[in-house]
Amino acid sequence: MSLGSSAWRALGPLFALALVWGLFAVLSGSDFTSWDNQRLMLLQTAVVGTAAVGATFIIAAGGIDLSVGSTIALGTMVVALLLDAGAGPVMAALGGVATGVCVGAVIGSAVAGRSDVLATVALAGVLFAALRSGIGVGAALGAAVVVLVAGVLVGGRLAPRVVLSPFIVTLGAWGALRGLAKGIGDNQPIYPPSSGLEALMSSANSVLGLPGGVWILLAVAGLGAVVLARTPFGREVLAVGSNARTARLCGVHVPRTLVLVYAGGIGCAGIAAVLQYAFVGMGDPTTAVGYELAVIAAVVIGGASLSGGEGSIRGTLVGALIMTVVANGCVKVGLSNWVQEIVTGAIIVAAVALDRVRAGRATP
Template sequence: MIRSSPNVDAPVPPLWHRLLRSREAGTGVGLLVLCLGLWIATPFFATVDNLLNVAEQSTIVGTLAIGMTFVILTGGIDLSVGSVVALAGVVLALVLRGGHGVPLAMLAAFAAGISAGAINGALVAFGRLPAFIATLGMMSVARGVALVLADGRPISGFPDALRALSTTRVGGVPVSVLIMLALFALAHFVLHYTMLGRSTYAIGGNEEASRLAGIPVARTKVIIYAIAGASAAATAVLLLARLNSAQPIAGIGYELDAIAAVVIGGTSLLGGAGSVTGTLIGALIMSVLRNGLNLLGVSSYVQQIAIGVVIVVAVLVDMALHKRSQTLTV
């Protein structure tokens, strides 16, 4: 179809143009429309305090969804992250209660999260299990280990250094929000500027071609699931700081919220297409929606309906836009 001579020095289109055409455009517009609507509907929405509150509310799902984005980009899924949040939280709490400092406790929490993720990855990559099955197993195992370690009871009473993660503000912005944004920036960098990122998109786009091109597919998958485990551990730290208590039954259903954020953000469940920028917007949409419905006095039962509808509509819109962007690719 393309008959033009190789014009390899063609100017990169202007930024706004690229923004409009990007996969995230539709989701971003959705978020703006939602905010605009709530701004008109209620005077309580567009206040600095409320918006910061919304941002803070998004940190848990947002942080968890970072790792989920990596996994879904490779065409996988991770159902275990909610349980791994609980496991990492319990490990963190136990090490703290054992009288060790926050750094060592965080190290232990991340080790737990990353191990669980790496086991998922190994089962998928070397055991050739479908990701759904491997992580469904881990969902139960990690939950069980958390319950055993905590003896089924919540653990509380932590040093101020940990609490500070949820109480400190920098220039008025909660530090947890800054941490989440930093993690998103890091993930964006990894996905778009590193070998690992290239391999992630390549495996999701065409696993066989990637393998034949010498991409270490199995190793990359283990790393990707370990990243999901690490992001669950980071989530556990933020959750513990906020609740001041580690619960072995924490994080139930979080995996589905994380998947929802990724999917609303325009990442394809088939893998190979999507971005963490979209995921951030997706997490914000869910947070804004919950907050707005609360402000409007909508019951939490009805909220569930609204969120379900949003997930489906977001994907429908994305598919329509994606079709457009396929014919527009230049």
């Protein structure tokens, strides 16, 4: 009985993927089933899939991240700015990932009750902006860092602990990070010289038959799957998501766990930002609009519960693939964009409804 239901949970999304793939294979034939198209679909999944691996951790921990799209846009801007300033592609990519990690650490702090970190970061940012033209970029940056460090160190003792819901914090970040992405490029996209990063997301440049970006997605997913399912930390994340008070009773350091989950989870969005940069070839503050919902949809189709305590990386990956297959298949069949959007929406609701029906049967 229970073996059957857990097998259903693991294989259900996979079965749905096979069904959707088979449907389009029948409808559009070799145009859809060609190896080139499979590679293209994997490539199209790379950005959302990578971010969704991180989001699986956040959702499993009982949180949510509405700011993924904005973080990705900010990340592409940071990568472009670094390349423009003469940094190498590796440094630029690391800068993009670090952007995600930093954003995640701040959001995680706010969710874990250190709202003062949020205030300190905002203060440092305003200080930097105000002083930049007056005393020069370097001095202004120094002043901002001093404020930042002092604030984080002192704030924990002085400020009251205010636990904010992740929905609110990341809704705020959704707007603020998009604004920041525009601000650091003076409202313009940035076109740095070609750096080689673009090869990550080009079908023409394959490593062992697949573009580098796909390998990055698979590596991130593999690492995420092992951490979530096979480490004490992963189980603690699930416990925090299922019942944070129980986790606390058992000695799990809940605030620290949350900060790590958001830093790592949104760090994945930073990696996705590098892939997105590679895809579009520029720093674009208006890119990746609406990705947050695609990411959440992938996680939810994959069987995670939005109330936390459940989630699997394999499911998420399959969820992201289902959405790509639908998008790609609709194009191949010649259906308009609006049809594809309706179908995707219906799949999200149907996937969750099916899961609930299954859960309802399993529960007396």
